[in-house]
Amino acid sequence: MWKVLLRCVFGFCACLLNLQVQAQTARSDTALFLKPDGPASTLLVKAGESLKVVNRQGFWVEVEAAQGKRGWVKVSILSFAAGAGGPTAIDTGRMGTGNIVATSSARGLSAKDLLSGAPRPEEVAKLDAFAADRAAVQNFLASGSITQLTQTIELRVPELPSKKSLPERSDTSKVGTAGSRSEGKKGGLDDW
Amino acid sequence: MIGKTTSLWRAVLFFCVLSSALPVFAQSDEEEVGSVAAARIMGSAPLIDAPNAQRYVNLVGASVARKADAPYKWRFGLIKTDSVNAFATPGGFVLVTAGLVRSLESEDELAFVLAHEIAHVLQRHHYRVIVKQRLAEQAMKSVQAASGYTQNAALSQASAQLFARGLDKSSEYEADRIGIELMTEAGYDPAAAIGVLERLQKLKGDDPRAELLFATHPSAFERMDVVFQSGIEQLPRPAIEGVNRRTNRFKQFLASFQ
Numbered sequence: 001m002w003k004v005l006l007r008c009v010f011g012f013c014a015c016l017l018n019l020q021v022q023a024q025t026a027r028s029d030t031a032l033f034l035k036p037d038g039p040a041s042t043l044l045v046k047a048g049e050s051l052k053v054v055n056r057q058g059f060w061v062e063v064e065a066a067q068g069k070r071g072w073v074k075v076s077i078l079s080f081a082a083g084a085g086g087p088t089a090i091d092t093g094r095m096g097t098g099n100i101v102a103t104s105s106a107r108g109l110s111a112k113d114l115l116s117g118a119p120r121p122e123e124v125a126k127l128d129a130f131a132a133d134r135a136a137v138q139n140f141l142a143s144g145s146i147t148q149l150t151q152t153i154e155l156r157v158p159e160l161p162s163k164k165s166l167p168e169r170s171d172t173s174k175v176g177t178a179g180s181r182s183e184g185k186k187g188g189l190d191d192w
Numbered sequence: 193m194i195g196k197t198t199s200l201w202r203a204v205l206f207f208c209v210l211s212s213a214l215p216v217f218a219q220s221d222e223e224e225v226g227s228v229a230a231a232r233i234m235g236s237a238p239l240i241d242a243p244n245a246q247r248y249v250n251l252v253g254a255s256v257a258r259k260a261d262a263p264y265k266w267r268f269g270l271i272k273t274d275s276v277n278a279f280a281t282p283g284g285f286v287l288v289t290a291g292l293v294r295s296l297e298s299e300d301e302l303a304f305v306l307a308h309e310i311a312h313v314l315q316r317h318h319y320r321v322i323v324k325q326r327l328a329e330q331a332m333k334s335v336q337a338a339s340g341y342t343q344n345a346a347l348s349q350a351s352a353q354l355f356a357r358g359l360d361k362s363s364e365y366e367a368d369r370i371g372i373e374l375m376t377e378a379g380y381d382p383a384a385a386i387g388v389l390e391r392l393q394k395l396k397g398d399d400p401r402a403e404l405l406f407a408t409h410p411s412a413f414e415r416m417d418v419v420f421q422s423g424i425e426q427l428p429r430p431a432i433e434g435v436n437r438r439t440n441r442f443k444q445f446l447a448s449f450q
Contacts, residue, residue, distance in 0.1 A: 079417065081414070114355055127267040130269070131250055143441075148258075153377050
């Protein structure tokens, strides 16, 4: 009896937490679509309106809004930062403090394990044996129908959600990047 | 007083010379630093003893890294721990935990995880921090002590601290962005990146398996916010038949190790 009651209480709390975490808002006014890549419905949501995500297909999410409105929007419509119980709902808040949080973890790899563990160079040496050679990679690409794109993909660098609170750990050494990848398209992210 | 001033100037001079010379010899030093850091991580979580599973992770990693256009010898490892995490160390070492891999649903999701780590290596996120720290220490200790920095114990401890502390948030967002660019160009489905972030969000902040990951990364919501505003929804997606074929072999991979 007690166990059932406890389970109900826990279930209720978990439910509340879940609701809080799920509360996103619309970033801008938009129509709700009947299906992904389908036609728009007559239903509209306003910027700032709460949306509950109930499903996702690729870059589309099915949402529920006030007054039983339901439909599909593109992922870029969602805003987590502005929603009640947004990022901070699951953010541990320990980012960027510069402190090392060495708490105990029941099993696995915690900060404490990293700080107290002895190195095992012999494990690094083993890695070489598993490296993929060119022919194996070609076979793997073919059997997985992986077709390389010919175009270059460039995503935008949006305004960071909490730029003001970024830790002051930027580096000023003269080490460049190794690949041909561009730095932030908006600049100012990594000005080395 | 004069002696102190002289040694300070020598340290500053050394710093300038070393900084300007870095791009020339950085590659091998980078690999050495990465090797020491990887040994430290694997001291707590060794490789899983399943050669076929290790080869599979290397094949997925090599498939993504072939678009990276960087002179690294990439080495990927599946490490034995329930923790949900992945690590990149300088010079091309990428380690992913069994706990994280088991929470994924497809090869394309694994491709995003590895692409995010590959991006850390390409952008030299960890290497920059370690080099800066090393130079600062050397400048303090005088030029003589700095001339042969082979103190692996100090480097090992410094890298453990860095991986316990994490990078700044902007580096994590950048690794997400470049990772998605890389995996898409390589032929994987960029929507799988959203799947991985959703998986992380479902773990919740108090799951002990994800404690270190959440302490060292922005929250999954913050990462989704940035990714959704990056123009990801304009990216081309590969045919579903290929995605399904890869998901089938991913399931075989999951069954191939304990």
